[in-house]
Amino acid sequence: MGNHLPPGAYCARHSLQHTSARDENWHLLVWSVAMKLSISVVGTGRMGSALARALLRSGYRTTVWNRTKQKAEPLAALGATVAGSVLEVVNAAEIIIVNVSDYQATAALLHDDAVASALRGKLVVELTSGTPHGAREAAEWFAEHGASYLDGAIMATPDFIGTDAGTILISGPRQAFDANEEMFRALGGNVQHIGEEPGRSNALDSALLAVMWGALFGTLHAIAVSQAEEIDLGELARQWTALAPVVDGLVADLINRTNAGRFASDGETLSSISPHYGAFQHLLELMEARKIDRSVVDGYDAIFQRAIAAGHLHDDFAALSQFLESPDKRSLRSGPREGSLLAG
């Protein structure tokens, strides 16, 4: 362990050499807490509390504030200081992590003259979910008020925070990230800086969550179909386990082919639009017969139909990726391709 301690630690450790191992560990913990930065956490809901707990576990002196004070109090038992006001929590540290419900809530808390001047020279890490546009606006506001700003998207539930698998995507000035990498590692083993443009992490967040909701809403449909057909949900879960790796492969293939612009079917095509659409018709018929809500799948149908009308029935499924843009933008593209395959 000694080899991993920063230089100042060696003196502290040396003076402890005649004490018991237990005393030594205790002294090292005290030393490490004393040497670590102070961090403030604004918002201690489910996620904010997990962030604060991870910081406390790593020995950071942590000050927390929450609108509803009772929700912050369990953190005091773990060593956090509970601030009585937003100004107090901002004054307590050079790094302020914010995790509230949305950017409007952040603005309502920080866009105050006294708080804004207390933020000058500090680093704000906004881990609240938001839009790319919201992050860009926030970055401008913090720059105008003399604070550094990193915007992060947490790609995990609270139980992942502080674990090796905890993923947080951070965008904003690289230097501010690098200088505090150790603190970010305390929040998750997979915290990554993904670019300087402040909106990038929120953009990627929305993109990845679109995949997640596709899976979750798909599961709602699977449950509805299974229940209507009296299939035990345990059986559904067992069969999904077998299909899941196939779907993972299709998702990766779709992204890769779209990235390469390989929309026409070729020797590596896993499935063209045609068999997908055929099987999809069976789902639509079943849902119609069983009176299951079709609003989501009707949206899928509209995309299929636009691509098929434009002559892509036998193209790779990836060709559908060209049919999600607005009708205005689509009309700028050339019309149906020559030799339309619509008739099959």
Ligand code: NAP
């Ligand atoms: P949560 O448990 O509902 O907590 C929301 C927090 O926001 C609470 O601390 C709440 O304070 C505070 N808040 C809301 N409006 C406020 C206002 N006007 N002024 C001051 N404080 C306000 O939600 P959460 O799950 O922790 O989520 C927090 C953020 O993390 C969200 O942006 C969410 O999208 C993001 N996130 C969550 C997860 C997850 O799995 N939970 C995953 C990724 C990202 P009170 O306690 O006083 O209500």
